[in-house]
Amino acid sequence: MKKTHLLCTAALLMGTLTACGGPEEPAATGAAPAAQPASEKPAEGGKTTVQFWHSLGGKNGEYMDAMVKRFNDSHPNVEVVATFQGSYDEMVTKLQQSLPSKTAPDVAMLERAYVEMFADADVLEDLGPLMKSSNLSEGDFVSGLMGHSTFNNKLVSLPLNRSTPILHINKTLLDEKGLKVPTTWDELKTTAEALVVKEGGEVKRYGLTMPFDTWYPMAMITQAGGTFFSEDKKTIGFYDNGVGSKVFGYLKDLQGTGALFYPPAKDSGNIVNQMFTSGKAAMMFQSTGTIGSLINTAKFEYVTAYLPKDQKFASPTGGANVAMMSSSGNKQAAWEFIRWMETDPQGALPFILQSGYLPFTKAMAESKELQDLWAKEPARKVAYEQLQYAVDTNKSVAWPEVMKEFNSVIEAVMYDNKDIQASLETFKKQAERILAGQ
Amino acid sequence: MDRSLLLRLLDHAGKALILLVFLFPFLWMISTSLQTFEETMSFPPVWVPSSLQWGNFAEAMTAGPFLTYARNSIVITTAILILQFAVMIPAAYAFAKYTFAGSGLMFGLVLLAFMIPSQITFIPVYMTMADWGWVDTLLPQIVPFMSNAFGIFLLRQYFRQIPQEIIESARLDNAGEFKIITRLMVPMSMPALATIALFSFVSHWNDYFWPLVMTDATHVRPLTLGIAKLRETEGISNWNIIMAGNVILVLPILIVYLFCSKQIVKAFVYSGIK
Numbered sequence: 165m166k167k168t169h170l171l172c173t174a175a176l177l178m179g180t181l182t183a184c185g186g187p188e189e190p191a192a193t194g195a196a197p198a199a200q201p202a203s204e205k206p207a208e209g210g211k212t213t214v215q216f217w218h219s220l221g222g223k224n225g226e227y228m229d230a231m232v233k234r235f236n237d238s239h240p241n242v243e244v245v246a247t248f249q250g251s252y253d254e255m256v257t258k259l260q261q262s263l264p265s266k267t268a269p270d271v272a273m274l275e276r277a278y279v280e281m282f283a284d285a286d287v288l289e290d291l292g293p294l295m296k297s298s299n300l301s302e303g304d305f306v307s308g309l310m311g312h313s314t315f316n317n318k319l320v321s322l323p324l325n326r327s328t329p330i331l332h333i334n335k336t337l338l339d340e341k342g343l344k345v346p347t348t349w350d351e352l353k354t355t356a357e358a359l360v361v362k363e364g365g366e367v368k369r370y371g372l373t374m375p376f377d378t379w380y381p382m383a384m385i386t387q388a389g390g391t392f393f394s395e396d397k398k399t400i401g402f403y404d405n406g407v408g409s410k411v412f413g414y415l416k417d418l419q420g421t422g423a424l425f426y427p428p429a430k431d432s433g434n435i436v437n438q439m440f441t442s443g444k445a446a447m448m449f450q451s452t453g454t455i456g457s458l459i460n461t462a463k464f465e466y467v468t469a470y471l472p473k474d475q476k477f478a479s480p481t482g483g484a485n486v487a488m489m490s491s492s493g494n495k496q497a498a499w500e501f502i503r504w505m506e507t508d509p510q511g512a513l514p515f516i517l518q519s520g521y522l523p524f525t526k527a528m529a530e531s532k533e534l535q536d537l538w539a540k541e542p543a544r545k546v547a548y549e550q551l552q553y554a555v556d557t558n559k560s561v562a563w564p565e566v567m568k569e570f571n572s573v574i575e576a577v578m579y580d581n582k583d584i585q586a587s588l589e590t591f592k593k594q595a596e597r598i599l600a601g602q
Numbered sequence: 603m604d605r606s607l608l609l610r611l612l613d614h615a616g617k618a619l620i621l622l623v624f625l626f627p628f629l630w631m632i633s634t635s636l637q638t639f640e641e642t643m644s645f646p647p648v649w650v651p652s653s654l655q656w657g658n659f660a661e662a663m664t665a666g667p668f669l670t671y672a673r674n675s676i677v678i679t680t681a682i683l684i685l686q687f688a689v690m691i692p693a694a695y696a697f698a699k700y701t702f703a704g705s706g707l708m709f710g711l712v713l714l715a716f717m718i719p720s721q722i723t724f725i726p727v728y729m730t731m732a733d734w735g736w737v738d739t740l741l742p743q744i745v746p747f748m749s750n751a752f753g754i755f756l757l758r759q760y761f762r763q764i765p766q767e768i769i770e771s772a773r774l775d776n777a778g779e780f781k782i783i784t785r786l787m788v789p790m791s792m793p794a795l796a797t798i799a800l801f802s803f804v805s806h807w808n809d810y811f812w813p814l815v816m817t818d819a820t821h822v823r824p825l826t827l828g829i830a831k832l833r834e835t836e837g838i839s840n841w842n843i844i845m846a847g848n849v850i851l852v853l854p855i856l857i858v859y860l861f862c863s864k865q866i867v868k869a870f871v872y873s874g875i876k
Contacts, residue, residue: 215818222834226665247818248831254814261725261815265732269818327836437838438645453836461643483836520837 212242212497215269217249217258219484220325227518234510235501242497252278252484263287263491270492271501273324273484276312276556277563282487283315284561289488290318294499300507308554309481309524321485322506323524325515327452328481328554329379330547331471336464337369337446345469346447349387349414352472356423359446370425372418373439374449376432376578378570379480382558383449383471384411386478391557393599400595401557408588410474412577419578426578451482452547456520459541468543470550477553483521522548562598569594631852635659635845642841658846662832665843670821671828678743678813678824679806683799685748690798694754695783698761699769709758716751724815731816742816743824747806753798760794761787796865804855825851 220228225248232246249255252275259282262268274282282288295301302310302319309323333345337359346352356371374380382392390407393400402408418424425445427435437454439445441461449471458466471479486505492498505511507525516523517537523529529548538545560566573591576582634642636655641648662668696702697709731742764787772782788795810826817823829847833839 217818219835221831222837222839224834224837225831245819247820248827249818250814250827250830251835258815261728265729265737267732267737267818325836434839434841435645438643438647441643442645444645451836453834454838457643457838461640 210241212494214242214244214271214494214497214501216244216246216271216273216501217255217269218246218273219249219252219255219275220273221248224325224519224521227515231505231512231515234514235504238510239500239504242500244501256281263489266491268489268491270494270498271486271488274321274487275484276321276323276326276481277558277567279312279321279485279487280315280559280561281564283318283320287490288315288320289490289492289495290320291322291488291499291502292319294495294503295319298499298503298507300503304507304525304527306522306524306526306529306551308551309522311481311554311556311559312485321487322502323522324484324486324505324512325519325521326481326483326485326524327521328479328547328550329383329449329471330452330455330479330550331469332440332448332450332454332458333467333469334440334443334446334462334464335467337443339465345467346472347470348472349474352447353414353418353423356418356447357421360422362422367422367425369443370439370445371423372447372449373425373427373436373445375436376427376429376574378558378567378574379451379482380449381411381415381570381574383479384414384474386480386555386557387471387474387476389475393557393560393595397560398596398599400592403588403592409584412584412588416577416581416584429575429579452522452544453483453520455541455543455547459543466543468546470546470553477550478555479550479553480556480558481551481554520544522551560599562601565598566595569598631845631848634841635849637842639840639842643838655842658842659850662829662843662847662850665832665847666828667820668828671823671825674740674822675807675824675826678740679803681740681744682747682806683802685744686750686753686798686802687795689749690753690757691783691788693749694757694761695779695787697754697758699766712749712751712754715749716755720812724812728815737816738818738822740822743813743822750798750802753802756798757791757794760791764790793865793868796862800858800862800866803858807855808851 216232218225218228229246232244235244236242247269249258255272255274256278259268259272259274268287279288302313305313305323309326313319313321313323331346335345338345338355341358343355343358344351346355352372359369359371360367361369385392385402385407388402388407388410390402390405390411392402395401400408402411415424415426419426425436425439427439433450436445436448436450437458440448440450441458441463443464455468470477486502488495488498488502507527509531512524513528513531513533515521516528517533523531523534528534538548558567569591573587576587577584630647633649633651635658637648637651637658638653638655641651693712697705697712727742727746728737731737736742736745768786769782772786777785808826809824810830813824813827814830817827829844829851832844832847
């Protein structure tokens with residue numbers, strides 16, 4: 165990780181150096197309509213081409229393509245070319261190499277945790293003045309989703325396809341036992357334990373499950389009154405106050421009684437989804453991104469609820485933002501695309517309705533279409549309301565690197581039964597080392 | 603029961619077990635590709651689909667310009683194979699049958715190229731390609747693979763086993779070097795060539811990272827990227843559709859393998875690589 169981080173910084177630095185250079189040479193190939201974003205030449209028919217890179221495949225990718233088509237049909241002078249660039253991580257690789265090579269897109273979808281890294285390398289356009297020119301303000305957006313939008317007091321990205329972890333519940337099973345939906349850690353523990361079914365020492369049904377991911381422990385750290393990074397970003401904010409050992413102690417305790425099924429890391433998301441839909445796990449911490457499929461496939465009464473609170477309700481957020489590259493040669497057209505997507509009723513709103521990602525502007529949340537959808541599928545509304553407690557305490561340029569180490573802590577504690585305090589102490593030292601290197 | 607029969611039975615049972623282990627993911631892929639979405643979501647996993655969902659294949663093929671992806675995959679792998687053979691055969695012949703100044707060093711460099719993973723070279727190669735304006739065409743997916751270090755190495759070993767006397771007698775009959783290569787060396791090395799062709803074909807047909815890095819536009823991208831786009835980034839993927847796509851992706855490899863398998867076994871049995 166260290167190496168790639170250095171490489172990336174180097175690549176990004178080169179990118180900044182060359183991006184501010186002179187005029188671009190047009191591509192010397194006739195073989196393809198070259199992706200030379202920085203050439204101010206309008207494409208054929210007097211159109212300006214805007215290159216947009218994203219990471220959405222499957223059905224959501226189709227909804228995204230449909231949105232781009234709507235834009236192109238309603239904007240005769242601009243042609244947005246949307247390209248799928250693999251996973252969020254692969255997108256980062258693509259951007260890192262395209263910036264110094266001057267083949268970067270105009271607009272890119274960035275997983276929110278990577279925004280800082282690119283903003284720090286100074287390759288993202290300041291959207292502040294553009295927002296002003298379109299009479300938009302940050303107040304128009306849902307504040308819980310703006311945690312990764314500003315960097316050094318500059319607005320560098322806006323929310324697009326955003327999600328958050330939430331509690332998914334098989335209410336049929338809870339009703340059988342006369343149990344209420346848990347709202348606190350203590351209730352979650354008693355409810356999960358009451359739902360366990362054992363046959364001959366083997367657990368046939370678990371109370372709770374969650375994917376292998378840093379997201380859920382991070383949510384619990386904030387719920388228990390800690391923060392992931394300390395205020396000054398020099399160390400972690402859940403070791404000295406005992407929050408870390410409380411969170412992992414709680415999880416180990418549930419795991420020990422068979423109340424919690426902690427899945428193998430590989431493909432953990434699919435495993436827990438299957439267990440939940442087939443009634444092998446009564447409750448699940450999982451992304452809001454699964455709500456749509458679960459509504460369609462669950463053969464039981466399916467509801468969602470806030471992640472239970474300890475000291476307070478809290479949830480991190482996930483998904484991706486949209487950003488403009490400062491190397492873009494078509495900033496006006498690129499901004500028109502972003503502005504339209506973020507605010508036009510024909511922009512991202514239909515995409516949000518179809519995909520189940522969270523509405524990110526207040527106007528979107530108040531729109532009739534979304535209110536109708538929530539009336540029909542209340543599971544989605546819960547996710548939006550939980551955003552009032554959204555807090556991203558892992559905001560740091562070093563997060564991608566620290567995340568890898570934090571994964572090792574989860575593995576050591578949840579799989580290998582390593583001592584919690586010792587694992588956290590090791591992690592604290594590593595995190596401090598990485599943070600000091602920034 | 604006499605002992606030899608028992609041993610034979612054990613032998614067969616062992617082979618069957620190993621076969622099953624290797625076939626397992628394969629069978630699962632085929633089974634999943636014929637299931638409904640609900641079946642892919644059930645736990646414990648469904649093994650035999652209740653009704654065969656052939657529609658999954660149609661759906662996988664309508665996701666994106668499928669024919670474009672397939673055409674690119676075929677063009678890229680075919681071009682790579684032709685270029686590789688044009689470079690590899692003369693190179694291996696020179697390394698096998700000639701000693702010239704620096705030949706040892708040159709062969710060492712070839713082996714070195716064989717050991718460097720593409721993740722290390724992709725940034726400088728990408729920058730070169732960007733300078734030449736080749737990014738986003740088929741060229742960067744073909745030209746960097748013109749030379750196949752592993753192929754040169756394997757073929758050299760094979761050529762070295764062909765007795766010098768045969769070459770000498772051909773020379774007495776006034777055969778030029780080119781004729782010796784095409785009429786003698788190549789026909790006698792068919793097993794090795796088939797092996798190299800298969801390995802090369804499979805690795806480039808399945809390559810995901812390199813084309814993702816080198817291209818942006820849909821119309822120059824291969825099947826692997828088309829299939830990858832079937833996956834959901836977040837949320838629940840339609841595994842039945844993805845697996846149908848994978849079955850389509852794997853079919854050509856199976857066909858090529860059926861053609862090459864006899865030759866491959868020969869290559870490893872008779873070649874110097876034990």
